[in-house]
Amino acid sequence: MGERKGQNFYYPPDFNYKTHKNLNNYHGTHALRERASKIKEGILVIRFEMPFNVWCLGCNNHVGMGVRYNAEKKKIGMYYTTPLYEFRMKCHLCDNYFVIRTDPKNFDYEMVEGLRRQDKRFDPSDIDNLGAVDRTFQQKLAGDAMFKAEHQTDDKKKAGDEEHQIEKLIRIKQRDKSSYDANCELRRQFRYQKRALNEQRAADNDLKQRLSLNIDLMPSTSEDHVMAQRMLRLKNVKSHDEHREEERREIESAPIFGAKRKGLPINLKPKESRDKSFDLGGIVRKKTKREEDSTKEVTETNTESASELTLIDGNITKETTVVGTTSENEITVRNDENPKPTQSGTSSSIGLVDYDDSD
Numbered sequence: 001m002g003e004r005k006g007q008n009f010y011y012p013p014d015f016n017y018k019t020h021k022n023l024n025n026y027h028g029t030h031a032l033r034e035r036a037s038k039i040k041e042g043i044l045v046i047r048f049e050m051p052f053n054v055w056c057l058g059c060n061n062h063v064g065m066g067v068r069y070n071a072e073k074k075k076i077g078m079y080y081t082t083p084l085y086e087f088r089m090k091c092h093l094c095d096n097y098f099v100i101r102t103d104p105k106n107f108d109y110e111m112v113e114g115l116r117r118q119d120k121r122f123d124p125s126d127i128d129n130l131g132a133v134d135r136t137f138q139q140k141l142a143g144d145a146m147f148k149a150e151h152q153t154d155d156k157k158k159a160g161d162e163e164h165q166i167e168k169l170i171r172i173k174q175r176d177k178s179s180y181d182a183n184c185e186l187r188r189q190f191r192y193q194k195r196a197l198n199e200q201r202a203a204d205n206d207l208k209q210r211l212s213l214n215i216d217l218m219p220s221t222s223e224d225h226v227m228a229q230r231m232l233r234l235k236n237v238k239s240h241d242e243h244r245e246e247e248r249r250e251i252e253s254a255p256i257f258g259a260k261r262k263g264l265p266i267n268l269k270p271k272e273s274r275d276k277s278f279d280l281g282g283i284v285r286k287k288t289k290r291e292e293d294s295t296k297e298v299t300e301t302n303t304e305s306a307s308e309l310t311l312i313d314g315n316i317t318k319e320t321t322v323v324g325t326t327s328e329n330e331i332t333v334r335n336d337e338n339p340k341p342t343q344s345g346t347s348s349s350i351g352l353v354d355y356d357d358s359d
Contacts, residue, residue: 038072046073048087048100051109053118058096063115067092079104086112256285 011023020026030036035045048071054063069089077084082104089098091114099113111117141148159166176182204217238246 041074043072043074045070046087047071048073048089053120054098054111054115055118056091056093056096056098057114057116058091059094061091061093062118063091063093069098076101 012026015023015026024031030039032039032044037045048069050063050065050067050069052065055061056063069092071087071089074086074088075083076086084104085102087100090096091098096114098115100115101110101112103110141151200219207213207217
């Protein structure tokens with residue numbers, strides 16, 4: 001509220017306009033209050049912001065660009081029509097004072113006392129930029145024809161060396177000439193990027209929901225694609241135990257009277273594959289084999305020759321009867337062998353089996 005004393009509408013009874021002129025003189029104050037405590041000396045307190053990085057010479061500490069101080073501003077001279085100002089401020093890290101002056105000739109600040117500038121300056125000519133205007137150079141260029149001719153020759157040479165840079169600047173200028181087209185192209189790129197981001201976000205949310213994840217997913221890389229391809233190739237690969245179990249199921253599910261089954265593996269025993277259980281298929285196969293063997297024996301017996309020995313007209317005759325499997329006819333073959341003489345006057349028949357008198 002102290003700043004409003006000079007603008008107060010209340011005028012006391014002893015106020016004299018001819019003597020006091022205004023309320024500030026009547027109260028003995030200034031409109032800027034404490035900032036104008038040295039106004040009679042031409043000093044005004046202002047807020048000064050450090051224009052660059054400096055080193056304090058009192059404590060050797062670094063003071064960064066942008067640090068603000070309450071500085072005493074004072075006019076110390078003129079550069080043509082531009083006033084020169086000096087700023088004096090106290091270091092916030094020690095009792096040292098900084099003194100900085102303006103340099104309108106070089107468009108810069110001059111370090112006078114208590115600080116040292118951190119050297120990050122450069123020559124404008126190094127980056128093809130115009131430097132400060134030197135009035136002496138301009139005067140010499142206007143008055144000396146020979147100096148002007150030499151300078152023009154240097155300018156032409158410099159322009160030839162930098163022609164490609166000038167052409168590049170011209171192309172950039174032509175490209176950005178139409179602000180509407182540039183804006184359309186920029187918005188088109190933004191829409192494309194936004195669509196891609198939305199699709200990626202939807203895919204990530206779907207994966208997080210299916211796997212019940214509560215973490216942010218990182219973007220996929222080429223290594224992730226290689227690993228995924230390897231996992232897909234190994235997806236149908238089975239272990240040794242799975243192969244053995246699959247072979248057991250094939251053996252157990254094979255038909256009994258069907259085609260020939262696959263042989264058991266060498267390291268797999270039948271008893272172990274059946275777990276010592278009742279083998280019905282084996283019993284049926286054995287029974288079938290016995291029936292086939294018995295049928296074969298009967299056939300061989302019927303096809304053999306049956307021989308009988310009889311005595312006809314005093315000769316020994318061998319009679320062979322062959323019974324065929326496809327016909328009921330009997331074929332009798334008589335073969336005359338060497339007859340044995342019998343007792344004279346005796347006619348008797350000799351049977352196949354001799355019986356005793358007791359039979």
